[in-house]
Amino acid sequence: MTVETKLPYDQDYVRSFSDNKNEPEWMRDLRLQALDLVDGLEMPKPDKTNIKRWNFDDYKHNVDGDKINSLHDLPNDVQVFLDMENHNENLLIQRNQSVAFQSLAANLKDKGVIFADIQTALKEHSDLVQRYYMKDAVQIDEHKLTALHTALMNGGVFVYVPKNVQIEEPLQAIFWQEDPETATFNHVIVVAEANSSLTYVENYISNNKSEHAVANIVTEVIAHDNATINFGCVDNFAAGTTVYVNRRGVAYRDARIEWNLGQMNDGNTVSENITHLIGDNSSSYAKTVSVGRGNQSQNYTAKIVHFGKQSEGFILQHGVMRESATTIFNGIGKIEQGATKSNAEQESRVLMLSKDARGDANPILLIDEDDVVAGHAASVGRVDPIQLYYLMSRGISQKEAERLIIHGFLAPVVREIPIKAVRDQLSEVIEGKVY
Secondary structure, eight states, X not given: OOTTSOOSOOHHHHHHHXXXXXXXXXXXXXXXXXXXXXXXXXXXXXXXXXXXXXXXXXXXXXXXXXXXXXXXXXXXXXXXXXXXXXXXXXXXXXXXXXXXXXXXXXXXXXXXXXXXXHHHHHHHSHHXXXXXXXXXXXXXXXXXXXXXXXXXXXXXXXXXXXXXXXXXXXEEEEEEEOSTTBOBOEEEEEEEOTTOEEEEEEEEEEOOSSSOEEEEEEEEEEEOTTOEEEEEEEEEOOTTEEEEEEEEEEEOTTOEEEEEEEEOOSSOEEEEEEEEEOSTTOEEEEEEEEEEOTTOEEEEEEEEEEOSTTOEEEEEEXXXXXXXXXXXXXXXXXXXXXXXXXXXXXXXXXXXXXXXOEEEXXXXXXXXXXXXXXXXXXXXXXXXXXXXXXXXXXXXXXXXXXXXXXXXXXXXXXXXXXXXXXXXXXXXXXXXXXX
């Protein structure tokens, strides 16, 4: 199967889909504009990864899911991402393309916080969504997949925190691909106005080991002056889902965006995590962990672009590969002219557990300004025999010693996931994929 096959959805379908959702006119027009662009745009070209034969067109686009009456009605593989004893009031669960469960604490509603599925937000906050949708972070015409995403968007969430509002408890979204062939064209927008702060965590779950499906996800994170956004995720799509995920951030003066990304998909994956540090003294720390297995191919790009003076960007990428998995880590720090006193640091490391696994760590620094600090580190290799020997000399078996080394290797991201149930589940997913 190639990416050149005919688009199965035409303008009549897209227009009807938008009308049936009662979307505002601007959204319907944007969908149709994007659809017109699809055939004339090229596919993205991730470095050293050939995606020409990946499945991007075999899926069902619109599949509803039933609501649930209680969180206890969820299957165990969804419940594990929740604290079932201490219920999180700020929770949204999307089942296929429908909202199955949604709640937001009353005190946050009173402060003007919006935490809604994307379709509800389009109806109730159309102007606000339009202000940010495919504007500052991602453009519809970047390539074929961004245009296709815009035309066929079928889910997602909208988060908006007004000025001077600090949210202590995390907001959590669970995207549950229950139907094994449904496509996930999610659009997530997270906005923090000036002097506000929040933590947002999302989980993607599917179980389609053989059935074909596609995830084409775009996330736009906007931190206004002196705002802080902590963004965490665990992506856990099954082997049958081909994943393209594009997470972008824009940070203005004194703003900070933290990314803690657990990339645990079993299918072929392209992931872009790009942050633009627009304002002076803005900062971003982008952390990613990944475990690859089987024959899957993965390509991860983390990029931080410095525009503001005294901006700081740190990239940390750690991956573990086993069997015949292949992973590319691209870490890119770019300092634009005028971004004096900025600091761009990065570290990319790949640990290979089998002779057939392949890893590549590519540190890239692009510096157009003199008065800056920049540095990088990269390594690809196997478990350190000295570390193994040290642990085994303490009476620990070789298998347990390898396990401890791997968990320690991935810990810098795992321990930063802010919800304990999600953090524990990420550790369990890592355990299941490595052993």
